[in-house]
Amino acid sequence: MAGQKQTTLIDRVEFQGLGVHSGAPVRIILHPADSDTGITFLRTRLDGGRERLIEAKHSAVSATELCTIIGDAASGAVATIEHLMAALSGLGVDNVMVEIDGPEVPIMDGSAAAFVDGIDQVGVTRLSANRRYIKILKPVRVEQGRAFSELRPFARGFRLEVEIDFDTPLIGRQKRVLDLEPSTFRRDVARARTFGFMRDVERLWKAGFALGASLDNTVALGDDGVINPEGLRYADEFVRHKTLDAVGDLSLAGAPILGQYRSYCGGHRMNIAVLQALFADRSAYAIVESGRRESGHAEAGAARPALAFAAETH
Template identity: 60%
Template sequence: MGIELHEYQSTLKSHASLSGIGVHSGKPVSIHFHPADADTGIVFHCGDADGSHREIRALVSEVGGTELRTVLGDPAGLHVATVEHVMASLFGLGVDNVVVEIDGVEAPILDGSAALLVEAFDQAGIVRQAVKRRYIRILKPVRIENGASWAEFRPHDGTRFEIDIDFESAAIGRQYLGLDLNADRFRRDVSRARTFGFMKDVERLWAAGFALGASLENSVVIGEDGRIINMEGLRYPDEFVRHKMLDAMGDLALAGARFIGCFRSYRGGHRLNAAALRRLLSDRSAFEIVETTRRERGRSAEIVAVSAPVFAPWAI
Protein backbone atom coordinates (compact mmCIF):
# COMPACT_ATOMS: atom_id res chain seq x y z
CA MET A 1 0.00 0.00 0.00
CA GLY A 2 1.04 3.59 -0.50
CA ILE A 3 3.10 5.24 2.22
CA GLU A 4 0.37 7.83 2.85
CA LEU A 5 -1.67 5.26 4.77
CA HIS A 6 -1.05 5.50 8.51
CA GLU A 7 -0.97 2.57 10.90
CA TYR A 8 -2.45 4.27 13.94
CA GLN A 9 -5.38 6.48 14.80
CA SER A 10 -4.86 10.08 15.83
CA THR A 11 -6.46 12.91 17.79
CA LEU A 12 -5.69 16.51 18.65
CA LYS A 13 -2.92 17.18 21.15
CA SER A 14 -4.82 20.05 22.77
CA HIS A 15 -8.09 21.96 22.49
CA ALA A 16 -8.96 24.32 19.65
CA SER A 17 -11.76 26.89 19.37
CA LEU A 18 -13.13 29.11 16.60
CA SER A 19 -15.99 31.59 16.35
CA GLY A 20 -17.89 33.11 13.45
CA ILE A 21 -21.32 33.14 11.85
CA GLY A 22 -23.36 30.48 10.10
CA VAL A 23 -23.42 31.08 6.35
CA HIS A 24 -27.09 30.10 6.15
CA SER A 25 -28.44 31.08 9.58
CA GLY A 26 -26.49 34.32 9.80
CA LYS A 27 -26.19 33.75 13.55
CA PRO A 28 -22.99 33.88 15.65
CA VAL A 29 -21.62 30.53 16.76
CA SER A 30 -18.59 29.14 18.57
CA ILE A 31 -17.16 25.68 18.01
CA HIS A 32 -14.72 23.83 20.27
CA PHE A 33 -12.63 20.77 19.43
CA HIS A 34 -11.41 18.42 22.16
CA PRO A 35 -9.01 15.45 22.07
CA ALA A 36 -10.80 12.09 22.27
CA ASP A 37 -9.90 8.48 23.02
CA ALA A 38 -9.17 6.00 20.24
CA ASP A 39 -12.26 4.56 18.50
CA THR A 40 -14.35 7.57 19.54
CA GLY A 41 -14.66 8.87 15.99
CA ILE A 42 -15.96 12.39 15.40
CA VAL A 43 -18.81 13.24 17.77
CA PHE A 44 -20.75 16.52 17.87
CA HIS A 45 -22.24 17.76 21.14
CA CYS A 46 -24.92 20.28 20.27
CA GLY A 47 -27.65 22.10 22.17
CA ASP A 48 -30.86 23.99 21.46
CA ALA A 49 -32.33 27.20 22.83
CA ASP A 50 -34.57 25.26 25.22
CA GLY A 51 -31.56 23.68 26.90
CA SER A 52 -31.83 20.32 25.14
CA HIS A 53 -28.56 18.58 24.33
CA ARG A 54 -27.69 15.70 22.09
CA GLU A 55 -24.67 13.75 20.97
CA ILE A 56 -24.61 13.29 17.20
CA ARG A 57 -22.04 10.99 15.64
CA ALA A 58 -20.54 12.10 12.35
CA LEU A 59 -21.92 9.22 10.27
CA VAL A 60 -23.89 9.08 7.05
CA SER A 61 -26.69 7.37 8.98
CA GLU A 62 -27.20 10.69 10.82
CA VAL A 63 -27.49 12.81 7.68
CA GLY A 64 -30.87 14.54 7.79
CA GLY A 65 -30.47 17.07 5.01
CA THR A 66 -28.28 17.77 1.96
CA GLU A 67 -29.73 20.92 0.41
CA LEU A 68 -26.83 23.37 -0.11
CA ARG A 69 -25.08 21.85 2.95
CA THR A 70 -24.82 18.63 4.95
CA VAL A 71 -26.97 18.43 8.09
CA LEU A 72 -26.49 15.86 10.86
CA GLY A 73 -29.57 15.12 12.96
CA ASP A 74 -33.16 16.22 12.51
CA PRO A 75 -33.42 19.56 10.66
CA ALA A 76 -36.72 20.16 12.48
CA GLY A 77 -35.19 19.33 15.87
CA LEU A 78 -31.71 18.96 17.33
CA HIS A 79 -29.14 19.06 14.57
CA VAL A 80 -25.86 20.56 13.44
CA ALA A 81 -25.65 21.93 9.90
CA THR A 82 -22.93 22.79 7.41
CA VAL A 83 -20.47 20.28 8.86
CA GLU A 84 -18.69 19.55 5.58
CA HIS A 85 -15.72 21.92 6.04
CA VAL A 86 -15.11 20.70 9.60
CA MET A 87 -15.25 17.07 8.48
CA ALA A 88 -13.05 17.71 5.44
CA SER A 89 -10.39 19.38 7.61
CA LEU A 90 -10.26 16.47 10.05
CA PHE A 91 -10.27 13.98 7.18
CA GLY A 92 -7.64 15.85 5.18
CA LEU A 93 -5.25 16.19 8.13
CA GLY A 94 -5.77 12.59 9.26
CA VAL A 95 -7.54 13.22 12.58
CA ASP A 96 -9.73 10.27 13.60
CA ASN A 97 -11.06 11.06 17.08
CA VAL A 98 -12.45 14.40 18.25
CA VAL A 99 -15.32 15.65 20.37
CA VAL A 100 -16.84 18.79 18.86
CA GLU A 101 -18.90 21.14 21.05
CA ILE A 102 -21.01 23.73 19.26
CA ASP A 103 -23.25 26.37 20.81
CA GLY A 104 -25.50 26.75 17.76
CA VAL A 105 -27.09 24.68 15.03
CA GLU A 106 -24.61 25.47 12.26
CA ALA A 107 -20.82 25.35 12.07
CA PRO A 108 -19.23 28.76 11.47
CA ILE A 109 -18.41 29.45 7.84
CA LEU A 110 -15.26 31.42 8.78
CA ASP A 111 -13.69 32.61 5.49
CA GLY A 112 -15.69 30.14 3.40
CA SER A 113 -12.89 27.59 3.22
CA ALA A 114 -11.13 25.18 5.58
CA ALA A 115 -8.00 27.30 5.96
CA LEU A 116 -8.73 28.63 9.47
CA LEU A 117 -9.74 25.16 10.66
CA VAL A 118 -6.47 23.73 9.37
CA GLU A 119 -4.55 26.52 11.09
CA ALA A 120 -6.35 25.83 14.39
CA PHE A 121 -5.72 22.08 14.21
CA ASP A 122 -2.08 22.57 13.31
CA GLN A 123 -1.65 24.91 16.29
CA ALA A 124 -3.38 22.39 18.58
CA GLY A 125 -1.15 19.61 17.27
CA ILE A 126 -2.00 16.10 16.12
CA VAL A 127 -0.86 13.02 18.04
CA ARG A 128 -0.86 9.33 17.17
CA GLN A 129 -2.72 6.90 19.39
CA ALA A 130 -1.89 3.31 20.30
CA VAL A 131 -4.80 1.75 18.39
CA LYS A 132 -4.75 0.64 14.76
CA ARG A 133 -6.65 2.69 12.19
CA ARG A 134 -9.23 0.79 10.14
CA TYR A 135 -9.89 1.51 6.48
CA ILE A 136 -12.70 0.73 4.07
CA ARG A 137 -10.95 -0.77 1.04
CA ILE A 138 -12.98 -0.59 -2.18
CA LEU A 139 -13.10 -3.97 -3.95
CA LYS A 140 -15.25 -3.24 -6.98
CA PRO A 141 -16.83 -0.24 -8.74
CA VAL A 142 -19.99 1.18 -7.17
CA ARG A 143 -21.82 3.86 -9.15
CA ILE A 144 -24.90 6.02 -8.73
CA GLU A 145 -26.49 8.33 -11.30
CA ASN A 146 -28.99 11.18 -11.13
CA GLY A 147 -29.79 12.63 -14.53
CA ALA A 148 -26.54 13.86 -16.05
CA SER A 149 -24.77 13.70 -12.67
CA TRP A 150 -22.97 10.64 -11.37
CA ALA A 151 -20.59 9.49 -8.64
CA GLU A 152 -18.67 6.29 -8.15
CA PHE A 153 -16.12 4.50 -6.02
CA ARG A 154 -13.41 2.43 -7.69
CA PRO A 155 -10.49 0.35 -6.37
CA HIS A 156 -7.27 2.32 -6.05
CA ASP A 157 -3.95 1.95 -4.24
CA GLY A 158 -4.38 4.89 -1.87
CA THR A 159 -7.06 7.54 -1.27
CA ARG A 160 -7.89 9.52 -4.38
CA PHE A 161 -10.52 12.06 -5.44
CA GLU A 162 -11.41 12.95 -9.04
CA ILE A 163 -13.95 15.76 -9.25
CA ASP A 164 -15.43 17.11 -12.48
CA ILE A 165 -17.80 20.10 -12.51
CA ASP A 166 -19.63 21.76 -15.38
CA PHE A 167 -21.42 25.11 -15.03
CA GLU A 168 -22.97 27.27 -17.74
CA SER A 169 -21.34 30.30 -16.14
CA ALA A 170 -18.33 31.54 -18.11
CA ALA A 171 -16.57 32.24 -14.80
CA ILE A 172 -16.55 28.53 -14.03
CA GLY A 173 -17.25 26.38 -17.09
CA ARG A 174 -15.95 22.83 -16.90
CA GLN A 175 -13.18 22.13 -14.39
CA TYR A 176 -11.53 18.86 -13.36
CA LEU A 177 -9.18 18.01 -10.51
CA GLY A 178 -7.66 14.67 -9.54
CA LEU A 179 -5.70 14.35 -6.29
CA ASP A 180 -4.11 11.54 -4.30
CA LEU A 181 -4.76 12.72 -0.77
CA ASN A 182 -2.26 13.43 1.95
CA ALA A 183 -2.14 16.13 4.60
CA ASP A 184 0.33 18.37 2.77
CA ARG A 185 -1.67 18.27 -0.46
CA PHE A 186 -4.85 19.00 1.45
CA ARG A 187 -3.31 22.06 3.09
CA ARG A 188 -1.79 23.37 -0.14
CA ASP A 189 -4.25 22.37 -2.87
CA VAL A 190 -7.71 22.10 -1.29
CA SER A 191 -8.11 23.73 2.12
CA ARG A 192 -8.10 27.37 0.95
CA ALA A 193 -10.83 26.96 -1.69
CA ARG A 194 -13.95 28.95 -0.74
CA THR A 195 -17.63 28.30 -1.16
CA PHE A 196 -19.20 30.14 -4.06
CA GLY A 197 -22.53 31.37 -5.36
CA PHE A 198 -24.29 33.55 -7.91
CA MET A 199 -25.64 37.01 -7.25
CA LYS A 200 -28.74 36.18 -9.32
CA ASP A 201 -29.69 33.49 -6.76
CA VAL A 202 -29.41 35.66 -3.65
CA GLU A 203 -33.03 36.78 -3.27
CA ARG A 204 -34.36 33.27 -3.91
CA LEU A 205 -31.99 31.81 -1.29
CA TRP A 206 -32.88 34.48 1.28
CA ALA A 207 -36.58 33.79 0.76
CA ALA A 208 -35.92 30.09 1.40
CA GLY A 209 -33.95 30.83 4.58
CA PHE A 210 -30.50 30.17 3.12
CA ALA A 211 -27.35 32.28 2.73
CA LEU A 212 -28.43 34.77 5.42
CA GLY A 213 -24.81 35.02 6.59
CA ALA A 214 -23.15 34.94 3.17
CA SER A 215 -20.92 37.85 2.22
CA LEU A 216 -17.86 38.67 0.16
CA GLU A 217 -15.82 37.85 3.27
CA ASN A 218 -16.84 34.19 3.20
CA SER A 219 -17.95 33.42 -0.35
CA VAL A 220 -16.78 33.81 -3.92
CA VAL A 221 -19.64 35.65 -5.64
CA ILE A 222 -20.28 35.63 -9.38
CA GLY A 223 -22.10 38.71 -10.63
CA GLU A 224 -24.88 39.08 -13.16
CA ASP A 225 -22.27 39.81 -15.83
CA GLY A 226 -20.45 36.54 -15.11
CA ARG A 227 -17.49 38.20 -13.41
CA ILE A 228 -16.04 37.56 -9.95
CA ILE A 229 -17.23 40.34 -7.64
CA ASN A 230 -14.64 39.78 -4.90
CA MET A 231 -11.94 42.44 -5.14
CA GLU A 232 -9.13 39.97 -4.36
CA GLY A 233 -10.24 37.56 -7.09
CA LEU A 234 -9.65 33.82 -6.85
CA ARG A 235 -7.19 31.99 -4.61
CA TYR A 236 -6.68 29.29 -7.26
CA PRO A 237 -7.42 29.60 -11.00
CA ASP A 238 -9.76 26.61 -10.55
CA GLU A 239 -10.97 27.42 -7.04
CA PHE A 240 -14.50 26.21 -7.83
CA VAL A 241 -13.61 22.56 -8.47
CA ARG A 242 -11.22 22.60 -5.53
CA HIS A 243 -14.06 23.69 -3.27
CA LYS A 244 -16.26 20.91 -4.66
CA MET A 245 -13.46 18.49 -3.77
CA LEU A 246 -13.34 19.95 -0.25
CA ASP A 247 -17.08 19.35 0.13
CA ALA A 248 -16.77 15.80 -1.21
CA MET A 249 -14.03 15.02 1.30
CA GLY A 250 -16.22 16.29 4.13
CA ASP A 251 -19.22 14.26 3.00
CA LEU A 252 -17.25 11.04 2.54
CA ALA A 253 -15.64 11.49 5.97
CA LEU A 254 -19.07 10.41 7.27
CA ALA A 255 -18.29 6.80 6.33
CA GLY A 256 -17.07 6.14 9.87
CA ALA A 257 -13.66 5.04 8.58
CA ARG A 258 -11.24 6.25 5.95
CA PHE A 259 -11.33 4.59 2.56
CA ILE A 260 -8.72 3.08 0.29
CA GLY A 261 -9.97 3.68 -3.21
CA CYS A 262 -10.90 6.41 -5.69
CA PHE A 263 -14.02 8.56 -5.52
CA ARG A 264 -15.07 10.14 -8.81
CA SER A 265 -17.96 12.46 -9.53
CA TYR A 266 -19.39 14.56 -12.33
CA ARG A 267 -21.63 17.52 -11.46
CA GLY A 268 -21.91 16.23 -7.92
CA GLY A 269 -23.00 17.80 -4.66
CA HIS A 270 -23.87 16.96 -1.07
CA ARG A 271 -26.94 14.89 -1.99
CA LEU A 272 -25.10 12.80 -4.57
CA ASN A 273 -22.08 12.34 -2.28
CA ALA A 274 -24.29 11.01 0.53
CA ALA A 275 -26.22 8.76 -1.85
CA ALA A 276 -23.01 7.29 -3.27
CA LEU A 277 -21.66 6.62 0.21
CA ARG A 278 -24.89 4.91 1.26
CA ARG A 279 -24.85 2.80 -1.90
CA LEU A 280 -21.28 1.68 -1.19
CA LEU A 281 -21.90 0.79 2.45
CA SER A 282 -25.08 -1.11 1.62
CA ASP A 283 -23.12 -3.57 -0.57
CA ARG A 284 -20.84 -5.69 1.62
CA SER A 285 -19.33 -7.30 -1.48
CA ALA A 286 -18.01 -3.91 -2.60
CA PHE A 287 -15.57 -3.33 0.24
CA GLU A 288 -13.64 -4.91 3.08
CA ILE A 289 -12.34 -3.60 6.38
CA VAL A 290 -8.56 -3.56 6.68
CA GLU A 291 -5.85 -2.30 8.98
CA THR A 292 -2.37 -1.21 7.97
CA THR A 293 0.85 -2.72 9.19
CA ARG A 294 4.51 -1.95 8.58
CA ARG A 295 6.37 -4.68 6.72
CA GLU A 296 10.16 -4.59 6.60
CA ARG A 297 11.80 -4.90 3.17
CA GLY A 298 15.54 -5.01 3.61
CA ARG A 299 16.58 -1.60 4.92
CA SER A 300 13.23 -0.01 4.08
CA ALA A 301 9.64 -0.55 5.14
CA GLU A 302 6.27 -0.29 3.48
CA ILE A 303 2.73 0.04 4.78
CA VAL A 304 0.48 -2.82 3.67
CA ALA A 305 -3.22 -3.42 4.32
CA VAL A 306 -4.41 -6.60 6.00
CA SER A 307 -7.87 -7.86 6.93
CA ALA A 308 -9.18 -6.32 10.14
CA PRO A 309 -11.56 -7.53 12.84
CA VAL A 310 -15.27 -7.04 12.19
CA PHE A 311 -15.99 -3.33 12.41
CA ALA A 312 -19.18 -1.57 11.32
CA PRO A 313 -19.38 2.02 12.61
CA TRP A 314 -21.57 3.36 9.83
CA ALA A 315 -24.84 1.60 10.78
CA ILE A 316 -26.69 2.80 7.68
Protein backbone atom coordinates (compact mmCIF):
# COMPACT_ATOMS: atom_id res chain seq x y z
CA MET A 1 0.00 0.00 0.00
CA ALA A 2 3.08 2.25 0.05
CA GLY A 3 2.49 5.53 -1.75
CA GLN A 4 -1.12 4.87 -2.70
CA LYS A 5 -3.24 8.00 -3.08
CA GLN A 6 -6.95 8.55 -2.64
CA THR A 7 -9.06 8.53 -5.80
CA THR A 8 -12.22 9.96 -7.31
CA LEU A 9 -13.95 9.96 -10.70
CA ILE A 10 -12.64 12.07 -13.58
CA ASP A 11 -16.17 13.15 -14.52
CA ARG A 12 -19.78 12.60 -13.48
CA VAL A 13 -21.70 9.59 -14.70
CA GLU A 14 -25.46 8.96 -14.68
CA PHE A 15 -27.59 5.82 -14.32
CA GLN A 16 -31.35 5.31 -14.57
CA GLY A 17 -33.46 2.30 -13.71
CA LEU A 18 -35.96 0.76 -11.31
CA GLY A 19 -35.65 -0.12 -7.64
CA VAL A 20 -35.85 -3.90 -7.28
CA HIS A 21 -37.95 -3.65 -4.10
CA SER A 22 -39.82 -0.38 -4.58
CA GLY A 23 -40.40 -0.77 -8.31
CA ALA A 24 -39.96 3.02 -8.54
CA PRO A 25 -37.98 4.72 -11.33
CA VAL A 26 -34.85 6.45 -10.09
CA ARG A 27 -31.89 8.40 -11.43
CA ILE A 28 -28.48 8.56 -9.81
CA ILE A 29 -25.50 10.73 -10.71
CA LEU A 30 -22.01 9.92 -9.43
CA HIS A 31 -20.08 13.16 -8.93
CA PRO A 32 -16.32 13.54 -8.39
CA ALA A 33 -15.52 14.49 -4.79
CA ASP A 34 -12.63 15.92 -2.79
CA SER A 35 -10.13 13.97 -0.69
CA ASP A 36 -11.31 12.71 2.70
CA THR A 37 -15.02 13.11 1.87
CA GLY A 38 -15.57 9.40 1.27
CA ILE A 39 -18.76 8.10 -0.34
CA THR A 40 -21.83 10.19 0.43
CA PHE A 41 -25.41 10.03 -0.84
CA LEU A 42 -27.34 13.21 -1.59
CA ARG A 43 -31.00 12.20 -1.36
CA THR A 44 -33.09 14.68 -3.34
CA ARG A 45 -36.83 15.19 -4.03
CA LEU A 46 -37.84 14.54 -0.45
CA ASP A 47 -41.12 15.93 0.92
CA GLY A 48 -41.23 19.69 0.74
CA GLY A 49 -38.36 19.81 -1.72
CA ARG A 50 -35.87 18.83 0.98
CA GLU A 51 -32.49 17.22 0.40
CA ARG A 52 -30.42 15.12 2.79
CA LEU A 53 -26.76 14.12 2.79
CA ILE A 54 -26.06 10.63 4.17
CA GLU A 55 -22.57 9.22 4.74
CA ALA A 56 -22.09 5.69 3.45
CA LYS A 57 -20.91 4.22 6.75
CA HIS A 58 -22.01 1.33 8.93
CA SER A 59 -23.21 3.76 11.60
CA ALA A 60 -25.83 5.09 9.13
CA VAL A 61 -27.34 1.66 8.40
CA SER A 62 -30.97 1.47 9.49
CA ALA A 63 -32.11 -1.85 7.99
CA THR A 64 -30.65 -5.00 6.43
CA GLU A 65 -33.65 -7.10 5.42
CA LEU A 66 -32.94 -8.35 1.87
CA CYS A 67 -30.86 -5.21 1.18
CA THR A 68 -28.76 -2.60 2.98
CA ILE A 69 -30.43 0.74 3.80
CA ILE A 70 -28.77 3.90 5.10
CA GLY A 71 -30.63 6.83 6.62
CA ASP A 72 -34.18 6.58 7.95
CA ALA A 73 -37.68 6.82 6.53
CA ALA A 74 -38.59 9.94 8.51
CA SER A 75 -35.78 12.19 7.26
CA GLY A 76 -34.70 10.35 4.11
CA ALA A 77 -33.14 6.98 3.33
CA VAL A 78 -31.47 5.16 0.46
CA ALA A 79 -31.99 1.42 0.00
CA THR A 80 -30.16 -1.33 -1.91
CA ILE A 81 -26.83 0.48 -1.91
CA GLU A 82 -24.69 -2.69 -1.82
CA HIS A 83 -24.10 -3.26 -5.57
CA LEU A 84 -23.09 0.35 -6.22
CA MET A 85 -20.91 0.37 -3.12
CA ALA A 86 -19.29 -2.88 -4.27
CA ALA A 87 -18.47 -1.36 -7.65
CA LEU A 88 -16.85 1.70 -6.05
CA SER A 89 -14.91 -0.41 -3.54
CA GLY A 90 -13.95 -3.07 -6.06
CA LEU A 91 -12.53 -0.48 -8.46
CA GLY A 92 -10.75 1.42 -5.68
CA VAL A 93 -12.79 4.64 -5.78
CA ASP A 94 -12.49 6.46 -2.43
CA ASN A 95 -14.45 9.71 -2.84
CA VAL A 96 -17.78 10.16 -4.67
CA MET A 97 -21.02 12.01 -4.06
CA VAL A 98 -24.02 9.95 -5.21
CA GLU A 99 -26.95 12.19 -6.10
CA ILE A 100 -30.15 10.13 -6.05
CA ASP A 101 -33.74 11.30 -6.63
CA GLY A 102 -35.56 8.26 -5.22
CA PRO A 103 -35.58 5.90 -2.25
CA GLU A 104 -33.58 3.06 -3.81
CA VAL A 105 -30.50 2.63 -5.98
CA PRO A 106 -31.55 1.18 -9.37
CA ILE A 107 -31.07 -2.56 -9.62
CA MET A 108 -29.89 -2.41 -13.27
CA ASP A 109 -29.31 -6.08 -14.31
CA GLY A 110 -29.08 -7.33 -10.70
CA SER A 111 -25.29 -7.14 -10.56
CA ALA A 112 -22.62 -4.42 -10.37
CA ALA A 113 -21.74 -4.68 -14.08
CA ALA A 114 -23.53 -1.49 -15.22
CA PHE A 115 -21.91 0.55 -12.45
CA VAL A 116 -18.48 -0.84 -13.33
CA ASP A 117 -19.02 0.02 -17.00
CA GLY A 118 -20.09 3.57 -16.13
CA ILE A 119 -17.11 4.15 -13.86
CA ASP A 120 -14.76 2.76 -16.51
CA GLN A 121 -16.34 5.06 -19.09
CA VAL A 122 -15.41 8.24 -17.20
CA GLY A 123 -12.28 6.91 -15.51
CA VAL A 124 -10.68 7.24 -12.07
CA THR A 125 -8.07 9.81 -11.07
CA ARG A 126 -5.66 10.09 -8.15
CA LEU A 127 -5.88 12.89 -5.62
CA SER A 128 -3.06 14.40 -3.56
CA ALA A 129 -4.03 12.89 -0.19
CA ASN A 130 -2.71 9.52 0.99
CA ARG A 131 -5.21 6.69 1.25
CA ARG A 132 -6.16 5.50 4.73
CA TYR A 133 -6.89 1.88 5.59
CA ILE A 134 -8.51 -0.03 8.43
CA LYS A 135 -6.06 -2.71 9.50
CA ILE A 136 -7.49 -5.67 11.40
CA LEU A 137 -5.33 -6.42 14.45
CA LYS A 138 -7.17 -9.34 16.02
CA PRO A 139 -10.12 -11.63 15.17
CA VAL A 140 -13.66 -10.29 15.56
CA ARG A 141 -16.57 -12.67 15.09
CA VAL A 142 -20.37 -12.67 15.26
CA GLU A 143 -22.51 -15.82 15.25
CA GLN A 144 -26.14 -16.84 15.02
CA GLY A 145 -26.90 -20.54 15.05
CA ARG A 146 -24.72 -22.20 12.44
CA ALA A 147 -24.01 -18.89 10.66
CA PHE A 148 -21.00 -16.66 11.34
CA SER A 149 -19.09 -13.69 9.98
CA GLU A 150 -15.61 -12.71 11.08
CA LEU A 151 -12.73 -10.34 10.36
CA ARG A 152 -9.16 -11.51 10.95
CA PRO A 153 -5.63 -10.15 10.46
CA PHE A 154 -4.21 -10.81 7.00
CA ALA A 155 -0.82 -9.84 5.64
CA ARG A 156 -1.71 -9.11 2.01
CA GLY A 157 -4.55 -6.70 1.25
CA PHE A 158 -8.20 -7.72 1.65
CA ARG A 159 -9.31 -11.33 1.20
CA LEU A 160 -12.93 -12.50 1.33
CA GLU A 161 -13.90 -16.14 1.92
CA VAL A 162 -17.66 -16.48 1.52
CA GLU A 163 -19.52 -19.77 1.88
CA ILE A 164 -23.24 -20.43 1.45
CA ASP A 165 -25.23 -23.57 2.17
CA PHE A 166 -28.81 -23.74 0.88
CA ASP A 167 -31.06 -26.70 1.55
CA THR A 168 -31.81 -27.19 -2.13
CA PRO A 169 -29.85 -29.06 -4.80
CA LEU A 170 -30.32 -26.03 -7.07
CA ILE A 171 -27.69 -24.20 -4.99
CA GLY A 172 -26.32 -26.44 -2.25
CA ARG A 173 -23.01 -25.57 -0.63
CA GLN A 174 -20.71 -23.16 -2.50
CA LYS A 175 -17.55 -21.30 -1.47
CA ARG A 176 -15.64 -18.46 -3.10
CA VAL A 177 -12.29 -16.87 -2.17
CA LEU A 178 -11.56 -13.40 -3.53
CA ASP A 179 -8.44 -11.26 -3.10
CA LEU A 180 -10.01 -7.87 -3.77
CA GLU A 181 -8.35 -6.02 -6.66
CA PRO A 182 -9.99 -4.19 -9.58
CA SER A 183 -9.02 -7.00 -11.97
CA THR A 184 -10.38 -9.82 -9.81
CA PHE A 185 -13.51 -7.86 -8.95
CA ARG A 186 -14.33 -7.26 -12.62
CA ARG A 187 -13.60 -10.84 -13.62
CA ASP A 188 -14.93 -12.89 -10.74
CA VAL A 189 -17.91 -11.16 -9.09
CA ALA A 190 -19.02 -7.91 -10.78
CA ARG A 191 -21.46 -9.68 -13.15
CA ALA A 192 -23.01 -12.02 -10.56
CA ARG A 193 -26.73 -11.27 -10.20
CA THR A 194 -29.07 -11.24 -7.25
CA PHE A 195 -31.29 -14.31 -6.95
CA GLY A 196 -34.53 -15.48 -5.42
CA PHE A 197 -37.03 -18.32 -5.27
CA MET A 198 -40.34 -18.18 -7.11
CA ARG A 199 -42.03 -19.78 -4.10
CA ASP A 200 -41.21 -16.65 -2.08
CA VAL A 201 -42.57 -14.10 -4.54
CA GLU A 202 -46.09 -13.70 -3.16
CA ARG A 203 -44.83 -13.39 0.42
CA LEU A 204 -42.28 -10.75 -0.61
CA TRP A 205 -44.88 -8.75 -2.54
CA LYS A 206 -47.20 -8.70 0.46
CA ALA A 207 -44.31 -7.44 2.60
CA GLY A 208 -43.54 -4.67 0.10
CA PHE A 209 -40.40 -6.25 -1.37
CA ALA A 210 -39.40 -7.33 -4.90
CA LEU A 211 -41.98 -5.07 -6.56
CA GLY A 212 -39.49 -4.30 -9.34
CA ALA A 213 -37.98 -7.77 -9.65
CA SER A 214 -38.06 -9.49 -13.04
CA LEU A 215 -36.06 -11.96 -15.11
CA ASP A 216 -34.14 -8.93 -16.41
CA ASN A 217 -32.59 -8.25 -13.00
CA THR A 218 -32.92 -11.41 -10.89
CA VAL A 219 -31.93 -15.05 -11.21
CA ALA A 220 -35.24 -16.78 -10.50
CA LEU A 221 -35.29 -20.33 -9.17
CA GLY A 222 -38.29 -22.57 -9.69
CA ASP A 223 -38.86 -26.10 -8.44
CA ASP A 224 -36.77 -27.64 -11.20
CA GLY A 225 -34.06 -25.11 -11.89
CA VAL A 226 -33.21 -21.62 -13.12
CA ILE A 227 -36.12 -20.00 -14.95
CA ASN A 228 -34.12 -17.32 -16.79
CA PRO A 229 -33.82 -18.39 -20.45
CA GLU A 230 -30.11 -17.46 -20.59
CA GLY A 231 -29.29 -19.53 -17.50
CA LEU A 232 -26.43 -18.64 -15.15
CA ARG A 233 -23.46 -16.41 -15.91
CA TYR A 234 -21.22 -18.55 -13.70
CA ALA A 235 -21.76 -22.10 -12.46
CA ASP A 236 -21.51 -20.75 -8.89
CA GLU A 237 -23.18 -17.38 -9.54
CA PHE A 238 -25.02 -17.58 -6.21
CA VAL A 239 -21.95 -17.49 -3.96
CA ARG A 240 -20.30 -14.96 -6.27
CA HIS A 241 -23.26 -12.64 -5.75
CA LYS A 242 -23.05 -13.12 -1.98
CA THR A 243 -19.39 -12.15 -2.27
CA LEU A 244 -20.39 -9.06 -4.26
CA ASP A 245 -22.83 -8.10 -1.50
CA ALA A 246 -20.13 -8.58 1.12
CA VAL A 247 -17.72 -6.29 -0.76
CA GLY A 248 -20.41 -3.58 -0.82
CA ASP A 249 -21.51 -3.96 2.78
CA LEU A 250 -17.98 -4.09 4.18
CA SER A 251 -17.05 -0.90 2.30
CA LEU A 252 -19.28 0.80 4.88
CA ALA A 253 -16.29 0.54 7.20
CA GLY A 254 -15.47 3.94 5.69
CA ALA A 255 -12.03 2.99 4.37
CA PRO A 256 -10.50 -0.04 2.63
CA ILE A 257 -9.93 -2.99 4.95
CA LEU A 258 -6.56 -4.68 5.37
CA GLY A 259 -7.57 -8.08 6.65
CA GLN A 260 -9.48 -11.26 5.91
CA TYR A 261 -13.26 -11.63 5.96
CA ARG A 262 -14.87 -15.05 6.38
CA SER A 263 -18.55 -15.90 6.46
CA TYR A 264 -20.75 -18.97 6.44
CA CYS A 265 -24.48 -18.60 5.66
CA GLY A 266 -24.18 -14.86 6.24
CA GLY A 267 -25.73 -11.91 4.47
CA HIS A 268 -26.35 -8.19 4.84
CA ARG A 269 -27.25 -8.35 8.53
CA MET A 270 -24.17 -10.26 9.56
CA ASN A 271 -21.90 -8.23 7.28
CA ILE A 272 -22.96 -5.09 9.11
CA ALA A 273 -22.94 -6.83 12.49
CA VAL A 274 -19.28 -7.76 12.16
CA LEU A 275 -18.42 -4.14 11.36
CA GLN A 276 -20.31 -3.04 14.45
CA ALA A 277 -18.40 -5.59 16.52
CA LEU A 278 -15.09 -4.43 15.03
CA PHE A 279 -15.61 -0.76 15.82
CA ALA A 280 -16.92 -1.58 19.29
CA ASP A 281 -13.44 -2.92 20.16
CA ARG A 282 -10.77 -0.27 19.66
CA SER A 283 -8.02 -2.81 20.20
CA ALA A 284 -9.19 -4.81 17.18
CA TYR A 285 -8.13 -2.35 14.48
CA ALA A 286 -5.88 0.57 13.61
CA ILE A 287 -6.19 3.37 11.08
CA VAL A 288 -3.08 3.33 8.89
CA GLU A 289 -2.07 5.68 6.10
CA SER A 290 -0.20 4.69 2.97
CA GLY A 291 3.40 5.78 3.15
CA ARG A 292 3.38 6.19 6.93
CA ARG A 293 3.80 4.05 10.00
CA GLU A 294 0.78 3.05 12.03
CA SER A 295 -0.33 5.84 14.31
CA GLY A 296 -2.20 3.75 16.84
CA HIS A 297 -5.86 3.01 17.28
CA ALA A 298 -8.52 5.49 16.27
CA GLU A 299 -12.27 5.53 16.06
CA ALA A 300 -13.51 5.26 12.47
CA GLY A 301 -17.13 6.06 13.23
CA ALA A 302 -19.82 5.68 15.84
CA ALA A 303 -20.64 2.08 16.66
CA ARG A 304 -22.39 -0.12 19.16
CA PRO A 305 -21.68 -3.69 20.30
CA ALA A 306 -22.64 -6.37 17.83
CA LEU A 307 -25.88 -8.21 18.36
CA ALA A 308 -26.84 -11.71 17.29
CA PHE A 309 -28.68 -11.55 13.97
CA ALA A 310 -30.45 -14.34 12.18
CA ALA A 311 -28.79 -15.51 8.98
CA GLU A 312 -30.40 -14.37 5.75
CA THR A 313 -31.62 -16.75 3.12
CA HIS A 314 -31.48 -14.32 0.17
